[in-house]
Amino acid sequence: MSSPLLTLYRRLSRWPGGRWLFTRAVCFKAPYFASISPRITLLADGRCEGTLADCRKVRNHIGTVHAIALCNLAELTAGLMTDASLPADMRWTPRGMEVRYLAKARGPLKAVAVPERPIASAPAGYELPVRVGISDAAGTEVFTARIAMWVSPRRANG
Template sequence: MASNVLSLYRRIIRWPAGHWLFTRAVCFKAPYFASISPLIKTLEPNRCVATFRHRRRVTNHLGTVHAIALCNIAELSAGLMTDASLPPSMRWIPKGMTVEYVKKAAGTMCATALPGQRIVESDEGYELPVHVTVTDPDDETVFRARILMWLSPRPSR
């Protein structure tokens, strides 16, 4: 059974401007992500690809993409990938993030989030590492993140 976010994604992307509409819905639910004006390109179990354009509001004093904008796209793509991959009986929350700034970031950024291990249903909570790589328009890695997600059973109602 697909998660609610994955079901919504699959429905909306069939519409004209569907990827844009889906992304706006995500940013409505979690408004901080709108600060980078992302676009969700792909969402499927175990994979999410999201982009954002290099524009003034995400630019640092060096004229490159700000480090926190890169963290923002990493957390967004990791969270969506995790949500789209979970069994319905499980829930998630970010627990920590380790980042590496590989080189100066300029141009449209593309983040790809992948799980670091198999996502399984469990009666107990466990940590899931999610690996996010952000590339520039030349497909060169500019940023890497390892986001630790805490997965746990949903409480019984």
Template sequence: MADTPLLRLYRKFTRWPAGHWLFSRAVCFKAPYFGSVSPTFRVLEAGRCEATIPHKRRLQNHLGTVHAIALCNLAELVGGVMTDASLPKGMRWIPKGMTVQYLKKAVGTQRGVATPLVPIVAAEAGYDLPVNVDVFDPAGEKVFNAVITMWVSPRPGRDQK
């Protein structure tokens, strides 16, 4: 699979000191809402994305754990970035739906890992791409799972690009 522009950018930034932080800020500049969970990307490659969010007071619920919606934001972020970094040329994506399971209290820095459940391929027609996202606590225990359905379809006029 050829490198996508996003993968090239990630590789370029992460060669520099503080490159993971800088790449994370660039993604949040493009999609500002995700800055609300202060993510840091740790791994990005075709078919895999990992990022962390800190356990900060502003991300807590009334129980003092990381809020469920902060975990959903992390899931959508790593799922979307993984999808974008893995798409064949001429394809586009958008999230279509998400099913989540809260497995245990989320305490401490949370690490989200996104992987596709089926191969990501170029196609003449749109298709559903299920993306699995697991979120782990600092002890490596799974605290949350999401399956995000991405709608993947050809870009209009893709033969001209």
């Protein structure tokens, strides 16, 4: 059984402009992410891909994509991947993020988020590390993040 988020993505992505609409819906639910104008290009069990355009509003004073814009894209793709991949009896929250800036981020950027271990139901909470790599148009990885997601059972009443 797929998550409601993954079901929505699959339904909308069949239509022209559907991925754009899906991304706008996500940004409506979590408005801060709209500040970077991301685009989710793939959402599947265990994987999320998204893009970020190099435009003025995400640049820093030296003309490259700002470090925090990269962090936002990483958190967004990691969160969507986790939400889309979780069993229905589990929930998640981010607990921390370690980042590495490997090269100047310029031009269109692509993020790929994948879990570092299988995502499964469990009787107690556990840490799920999610790896996010962001690459430029040439395929050079310019940024990596390891996001610690805390996965725990849902409470019976909510």
